[in-house]
Amino acid sequence: MATIYEVSKAAGVSLATVSRVINGNARVSERTKEKVHKAMAELGYKPNAIAQSLASNRSNSVGLLVSELHGSFFGDMMSSIESMLRDAGKHVVITAGHSEAEKEKQAIEFLISRRCDALILNAEAVSEEYLKSLLDNNIEIILINRNIESLQERCIVLDNQLGGYLATKAAIDQGHRNIAYISGPHFKEDAQQRLAGHKQALEEAGISFDSSLCFEGGYHESEGQDGFNTLFKQKNTFTALICANDEMASGAMTAAREHGLSIPNDLSIIGFDNVLFARYLYPKLTTVDNPIAKMGEMAANWVLSNIYNTKTSTPINHLFKPELIIRDSLGALHAD
Amino acid sequence: MATIYEVSKAAGVSLATVSRVINGNARVSERTKEKVHKAMAELGYKPNAIAQSLASNRSNSVGLLVSELHGSFFGDMMSSIESMLRDAGKHVVITAGHSEAEKEKQAIEFLISRRCDALILNAEAVSEEYLKSLLDNNIEIILINRNIESLQERCIVLDNQLGGYLATKAAIDQGHRNIAYISGPHFKEDAQQRLAGHKQALEEAGISFDSSLCFEGGYHESEGQDGFNTLFKQKNTFTALICANDEMASGAMTAAREHGLSIPNDLSIIGFDNVLFARYLYPKLTTVDNPIAKMGEMAANWVLSNIYNTKTSTPINHLFKPELIIRDSLGALHAD
DNA sequence: TTTAATTATGTAAGCGCTTACATTTATAGT
């Protein structure tokens, strides 16, 4: 692999000049520019990004931490961030944290060690203190889906409580009073908030929260099934079931069908996130749209304008409002 | 950010000694080892991976090119590769090629410029020559889902033709004779092979291939709908529909339902890939399992044993055989 | 002890770039 030195020899100029034409940040005469380009082409020269980073203390890459590399939700997030950053000539280094504090730390430290210019973090398990300590060490971070009071300007979050509220409200508006809920894991902030929204809607309608109508899942499909089965055994009087994400809603649908229930005639089901496959389910899932792709873009924008000083146009929106997407899995309560 | 130099000062030893305890590849007395560890802890020292790479010409990271960052299929692939490599202490740098030759090249060159020790490529658009030229430049690559005669030992592929065959054969075995097919884009190798398998099964059963019963889609859900609609308009006599992937199968299901058809009573549908949501569909999709996670692991294994000289245990399997997964969307043909 | 063989540590030369500063060359003003 040719080095800048060989190019400079071939072109008959100095190292510095070659560096200048590579970076285009200093004036070089047309004539020498041509000579250098020719030499680079002939040698098939490709700058060594590692050496560039070391010398310039800039890597032109931004680190991205997601919980998982699979799943529609994270896929949308990665995808939107990558394409926006790539358009700006920046690169994305992706790592997975698996919702475990230790793994998240490892991943973040990997990104730091690779000298990413900024980190976009979907960190769920790591402590608030740890995140603040990153800032103290001059690591530029922006958080997606995590709200830290003192770091507001570096957080991009969804109003999860509103989302939870909208879902339950929709059921109430259709006449439902017996509403079950399958929650995400309580250690996750968003799960708590969605549940809080659910309770808020219940309270507003004068319905008291019944903990035997609430199940804690882990956001996976199987826990939607478990949740339904458990709830159904405990108290099979509910006519609507709100799930804290679409995966669990799908699982619940399957389980409900296995119990011979028809959706939405016997049971209405509402999801959360509006991931791609919510539309493929049968019946099509009524759910709360989580504009994760837009949030990802916003994070990418933040990086571009705050770290790379480009894209100053779009103002940064820190709090996104979810919307209810009405499809077929929610029906009106009818008298039996 | 502390450097190795500061650590050496604090510990009262030389740079080289610190480097030795970091890398653990040379003998250092217990006493100094302790001193160094203490100094590192106190300074919060983290090795600069960039500098390490530059000096050692090893990055301990492997590059991964996928077509897209979203989608179950790629999610599974990324996920399996990442977790296996992470367990071995290696890191993965992921990029997306979007099935366009130019973008794939860019992405590959990015990975090379970051001095990845090896590249795992799911390259669909880039030419065979280009891939070979990488090898000529001593870039270590391993291809997933792409078969190049002269690079057999660096290819990990699925027997797509067998998969296509199995799907169509299953329909034939259930008595179907009028079988439509929604193909993937013909420029993709796997799409061609799956179609070839379909034709093979037809021929074997003495059914002649009817091109008006075949639609070329792009592997997206919407093209499943388009496909069904087009085919149904052209010739609504088919009783089974084979789709080249699950997304399109899902789209076709939706479209079929909109036409008032019941699945599998009026129409049997078979997918391909067995992505996670195939199980969530209603009715549950009969499909051909694509062991992409295992293939990803195999690729990771190849890298570990061939590049990093670890994990010599598992022999590398280059050709994976798909299996039919029988669920509910395929039914027997009944007399009308 | 003395010497040879080990083991532990230090010295210094890079890895392939960037960039401040110095120097040379071109351009313009008079």
Added chain:
DNA sequence: ACTATAAATGTAAGCGCTTACATAATTAAA
């Protein structure tokens, strides 16, 4: 033609590490 100024290029010192080689300290053998 002769400066004064601006533009183009070169020189060399790092960036934070690794690693061959040299040296010093320790241990074992005689």
